[in-house]
Amino acid sequence: QKEVEQDPGPLSVPEGAIVSLNCTYSNSAFQYFMWYRQYSRKGPELLMYTYSSGNKEDGRFTAQVDKSSKYISLFIRDSQPSDSATYLCAMRTGANNLFFGTGTRLTVIP
Amino acid sequence: GAVVSQHPSRVICKSGTSVKIECRSLDFQATTMFWYRQFPKQSLMLMATSNEGSKATYEQGVEKDKFLINHASLTLSTLTVTSAHPEDSSFYICSAPRQGPSEQYFGPGTRLTVT
Numbered sequence: 001q002k003e004v005e006q007d008p009g010p011l012s013v014p015e016g017a018i019v020s021l022n023c024t025y026s027n028s029a030f031q032y033f034m035w036y037r038q039y040s041r042k043g044p045e046l047l048m049y050t051y052s053s054g055n056k057e058d059g060r061f062t063a064q065v066d067k068s069s070k071y072i073s074l075f076i077r078d079s080q081p082s083d084s085a086t087y088l089c090a091m092r093t094g095a096n097n098l099f100f101g102t103g104t105r106l107t108v109i110p
Numbered sequence: 111g112a113v114v115s116q117h118p119s120r121v122i123c124k125s126g127t128s129v130k131i132e133c134r135s136l137d138f139q140a141t142t143m144f145w146y147r148q149f150p151k152q153s154l155m156l157m158a159t160s161n162e163g164s165k166a167t168y169e170q171g172v173e174k175d176k177f178l179i180n181h182a183s184l185t186l187s188t189l190t191v192t193s194a195h196p197e198d199s200s201f202y203i204c205s206a207p208r209q210g211p212s213e214q215y216f217g218p219g220t221r222l223t224v225t
Contacts, residue, residue: 042218043116088153097144100155
């Protein structure tokens with residue numbers, strides 16, 4: 001079993017839709033949870049960072065962490081064509097090593 | 111703006127040759143940098159942790175004699191792929207933590223093609 005599981009998609013939504021992206025994990029020691037956005041042939045860009053359980057909102061993006069279910073989510077409101085990218089969840093324990101999901105490829109159709 | 115740069119962005123080399131990839135932190139010092147490899151439609155896989163002034167730490171299954179890492183200064187880490195083979199063709203990405211371990215910033219990546 002992989003440490004981090006993420007549905008690779010692809011996911012296509014119309015402009016303005018609410019997007020829900022999810023990851024599950026198996027290691028209960030993970031404490032730090034991140035979402036990265038990666039455009040084609042570019043390095044990942046940090047979008048959201050959450051410590052432990054709870055919600056965090058930043059503009060159109062909301063990150064949720066449920067440690068009891070080992071489940072994290074990223075919601076994108078009012079999705080835009082510029083949101084089209086691959087979204088990677090990542091998490092770590094107290095150490096530096098990040099464990100990544102496989103990424104979900106999102107396309108927002110104008 | 112970018113906080114971590116990589117050079118080159120793209121390189122094509124012949125089988126058996128060596129290729130060096132540079133990773134620089136642009137406006138901060140990084141005692142630790144990370145090197146990842148990403149195959150098409152797959153996630154990032156950590157290859158090694160580069161430590162300034164000491165030996166790199168390699169992940170299981172990564173050949174340290176093939177992937178040479180040098181972290182000679184607080185702003186520069188290099189990855190040298192020695193005796194490259196076509197199966198080494200991949201997207202190599204470095205990252206560095208800036209303000210804390212979770213504030214990890216990634217370089218733009220280097221696409222290596224070995225012919």
